[in-house]
Amino acid sequence: MPSRIIEWIDQRFPLTSFVKHDLTDYPTPRNLSYWWNFGFLAGIVLVLQVATGIFLAMHYKADVAVSFDSIQHIMRDVNYGWLLRYMHATGASAFFFVIFIHMARTLYYGSYRAPRELLWWTGQGLLLLLMATAFMGYLLPWGQMSFWGATVITNLFRATPFIGDQVVIWLRGDYTVGDATLTRFFALHYLFPFLIIGGVLIHLVALHSVKSSNPSGIDLAAKDNIPFHPYFTIKDLYGLGVFLIVYSVFVFFMPDSLIEPANNIPANPMQTPNHIVPEWYFLPFYAILRSVPNMVGGVVAMGLSVMMFAFMPFLDRSRIPGGARYRPLYRLQYYLFLLDMLVLGYVGYVHPTDQTILVGQIATLCYFASFFFVPFISKMEERWLIKRGLPAEVVTLMKSESLEIEKRKLKHSRHNGVKS
């Protein structure tokens, strides 16, 4: 009977072939390490955020007169409201944590390289959507940091040429951040996650077209690929267990460690907190913003700093596969870049003094320099490594990779030929 139902469906909808193509027979490199778990984890966090968010929206009120109170209503009176709210607030941090590791893995192993550029760029788009969603969600509790954070960030749009002032008013719906801003941020904060879900589907279509990269940096022969299910479903579930333990420690034992004390004070437009800080996941970019003395320059630098990752497929000119694995200079550069991010994060967090501003400017310079020098260093490194003699396995990998590219080009031109 069930097989007859499936047959009935299959004649009308590609159910079996979809499951086969994308799950049971989906070829996955067997050498993937646990660093490849984080895309799946990001998907789970997205589901968690949408699920808790919808229930929070049932009790939350977007109105400057009562939104702070409605959060306290959720925390105190709603059944397990405290759990929903702490899961959602912690989930935002968890989302960025998982995404940053996901990106760091891509950068380390060079997963952004051909033919995965579109996969990388759709991911970059998702990052922007995630940042926008997190930023708008942070206004909703209507605490001091919510209000002043939104004021500072919307104010940056004043840097738009010619129509800056109008853009700011258009974004806020008022001359200052107020009720109009709160209601529109709430509406958009509910909408954006669904755009993210759409973006994730595109990201997955791109992934399933080019398949996963792997630590060796080249596409493995068919014999080294294993079906996604059951090998990676169970590996992902085990990783999920570990992730949920860490997440639960935060949710149940230290949920306030990720909430600024000032956000437990209702928003007061008449009183600026003596220290406005964004959430931890925005700190490096905030530090870059503050490092440029000129406002327009700062905004451009901050926007660029987020978008720089998209240029990596063009900047990295080395043909040696495996990302940092076989490339000592790139590896060094990678770790220095991570260190630089931490320095920027620290500078973004502390109250600015002459020293921290100087450190921030140097770190900002290093941030952009590390991207700027990638083309030269990667080319130089390639020449040096080839002269020194690459390990035999890498040479074989490179040969098969260039063959692959040739084959793909051939296939592509033939495909186009048929069309025209």
Place this chain on the structure above:
Amino acid sequence: MNAFLKIAVLCSFSVYAWSSEVKLEKVTLENDVPAIERGAETLMNACHSCHGMKYIKYRDLLTFGMNKQKVDGWRADQSLDAPLLAQMSENDAMLAFAKVPPDLSLMTKARDGGVNYLYSYLLGYYTTAEGVTGNHIFPETKMPDPLGISGAATPEQRTEIQGQARDIVSFLAWAADPHEAERIRLGYYVIAYLLALTTLLYFVKKQIWSRLK
């Protein structure tokens, strides 16, 4: 005007630099009902005339397990579902302090340093040689020394006031997060469950991957 600005900037910097140097005293809270009830009682006597706690209703105190007679005494003719609003009206407070005393419901979460900050602040009052009262932790405060620590003459008096401060902070910590005890209890179960589940998943993973060799 320029000189005034310079002085203002210097003052604000020195206050910032100074306040960040102040060491907070560490307080170990008690979270049993008697301690929190003692804290509520001290707060009702020492703070409630000016400070409200709008997110706490008298009924919450009963539900938590406080003595009904005491709660009835505090609420007088107000309903059980009335919030613990300040006895002083906001207008009177503005006249007296030029500032409305802040609501205390979330106070332990609303300050850097949390419970340690509040404890140190309550005990931070001192009297100068000229007889002026100041506060080490929050020099700009408008609040008069509520527990009388600046006038404490003997070590016994100081110890007693320290105990009162600890009780008040215990009560405020409960009020800021009434579900904390429940949250931590549930947390142990959740973590235990996840540890067991993850261990099982680890062995299933090992078993499945062993087919590959």
